[in-house]
Amino acid sequence: MTVPDLITAQRPAPLETDAEIVLAVRGVTVGFGDRIVLDNLDLDIRRGEILGFVGASGAGKSVLLRTVLGLNKKRAGRIEIFGIDVDKATEQERTAIDMRMGVLFQHGALFSALTVLENIQVPMREYLDLSQSLMNELARLKLELVGLPPDAGTKFPSELSGGMIKRAALARALALDPDIVFLDEPTSGLDPIGAADFDELVGKLRDTMGLTVYMVTHDLDSLFSVCDRVAVLGNKKVLVEGTIQDMLASEEPWVKSYFRGKRARQLDLSART
Numbered sequence: 001m002t003v004p005d006l007i008t009a010q011r012p013a014p015l016e017t018d019a020e021i022v023l024a025v026r027g028v029t030v031g032f033g034d035r036i037v038l039d040n041l042d043l044d045i046r047r048g049e050i051l052g053f054v055g056a057s058g059a060g061k062s063v064l065l066r067t068v069l070g071l072n073k074k075r076a077g078r079i080e081i082f083g084i085d086v087d088k089a090t091e092q093e094r095t096a097i098d099m100r101m102g103v104l105f106q107h108g109a110l111f112s113a114l115t116v117l118e119n120i121q122v123p124m125r126e127y128l129d130l131s132q133s134l135m136n137e138l139a140r141l142k143l144e145l146v147g148l149p150p151d152a153g154t155k156f157p158s159e160l161s162g163g164m165i166k167r168a169a170l171a172r173a174l175a176l177d178p179d180i181v182f183l184d185e186p187t188s189g190l191d192p193i194g195a196a197d198f199d200e201l202v203g204k205l206r207d208t209m210g211l212t213v214y215m216v217t218h219d220l221d222s223l224f225s226v227c228d229r230v231a232v233l234g235n236k237k238v239l240v241e242g243t244i245q246d247m248l249a250s251e252e253p254w255v256k257s258y259f260r261g262k263r264a265r266q267l268d269l270s271a272r273t
């Protein structure tokens with residue numbers, strides 16, 4: 001049995017993984033105290049696509065991400081992941097769903113007291129029953145997958161550059177061979193070349209592994225270079241969604257100033273589409 005097969009064998013229950021819509025958010029409302037942050041929001045993510053999720057600072061992008069991951073409570077609505085309503089999922093289904101989702105939190109969020117290899121093994125320890133030598137082998141494969149040299153594995157996060165931290169965090173998000181990864185501002189803090197390399201890596205992973213990617217980002221370059229579709233959060237809902245061409249054609253004021261404003265013109269983005 002190959003190492004990836006071992007992971008599959010240890011998943012608790014078969015899921016309806018051929019669902020075309022990997023994530024369906026329907027009528028979701030989230031608030032804190034008397035403040036509503038998301039109101040009756042709908043969003044779909046299709047299998048194998050890279051969705052860029054944008055919106056003004058404080059619009060609620062992280063709140064939606066945390067709600068999808070089950071870290072924030074919603075007041076209304078339904079969230080289906082791999083065709084399963086998470087509120088109705090059995091414990092076994094919930095575990096299977098969690099195993100098929102990888103997350104890269106903003107700033108990487110690696111454990112500082114653990115080496116890179118140990119960080120990548122955290123989800124394996126939590127969900128799988130593998131020998132240490134198998135986990136080492138698996139973690140080394142993940143390092144290679146994200147383009148990190150083997151010696152990065154024995155380093156601590158404080159010894160890595162910003163770009164290497166993002167890659168290590170991505171390797172951890174990929175530890176269990178997920179179907180979907182959630183990336184929260186993955187290129188923030190990277191220089192343009194590091195950011196472009198990271199985008200290229202994400203595109204390659206989608207192409208080779210059929211990964212579905214939900215990417216919260218402020219990075220116009222990422223949106224133009226690697227995202228298949230963009231969803232814009234505003235007024236507590238998804239205001240507009242579509243391709244980059246749809247964004248460039250939109251007359252919605254925030255979308256227009258974001259995609260056709262001064263910053264976009266400086267990047268001369270429209271010339272690249």
Ligand SMILES: Nc1ncnc2c1ncn2[C@@H]1O[C@H](COP(=O)(O)OP(=O)(O)OP(=O)(O)O)[C@@H](O)[C@H]1O
Binds near residue numbers: 037056059060061063
């Ligand atoms: N646990 C919480 N309790 C109270 N308010 C919260 C909580 N989490 C988020 N908020 C509020 O919800 C709003 C949306 O925050 P969120 O972090 O989702 O914005 P964002 O779109 O991700 O912004 P940014 O692009 O700056 O990261 C903010 O006003 C924030 O203060």
